[in-house]
Amino acid sequence: MWRQQMLFFVSCLLGGCTGGGKIWQELDAWVFERYGSTVFERPEEVALIRGVHLGLDNLSRSSVIIQGLVEEASPNGTYVVISDQSGRLLVVLSQLALENESTAGLRKKMLRVLGTVESGKKGLPFVRARAMWSLDSIEEIADQRA
Secondary structure (H helix, E strand, C coil), rough: HHHHHHHHHHHHHHHHHCCCCHHHHHHHHHHHHHHHHCCCCCECCCCCCCHHHHHHHHHHHEEEEEEEEEECCCCCCCCCEECCCEEEEEEEECCCCCCCHHHHHHHCCCCEEEEEEEECCCCCEEEEEEEEEEECCCCHHHHHCC
16 A cells, blocks of 8 residues: 555656756755755766866856855855865855854855856856755765765
8 A cells, every 4th residue: 555655656746746847956955955965956066166166167057066164154144155275165145044053153164065156247156055064074074985
């Protein structure tokens, strides 16, 4: 009996949501916030922040996953600046609902961000975040890469 119910649920989910990309994006954002990866969408994982700056033509308006250390955080929760050994990048958090966590608490933490690459007024790239995953320590990063 449970097999029939599960099959019915999966077929309704897959069959009824054609063209409903927003639902898949929201599910991916939910999964990303908990596990740091996506299920349905395959965003490009950018190894270095410099890759976003140099590949802006190819990455513009595409989904990416970036990772870096939070250098600066907005006191009102609208942006963070992340960095790695190759550069710095602005991450806009305006589409992200931060629940019970201010950006001040993110300072000096490693973040993994799922978002869309966009170009600013002066042509500099930034990422409009859809989801964030905070890595608390270097040990978690080492475990993730292993």
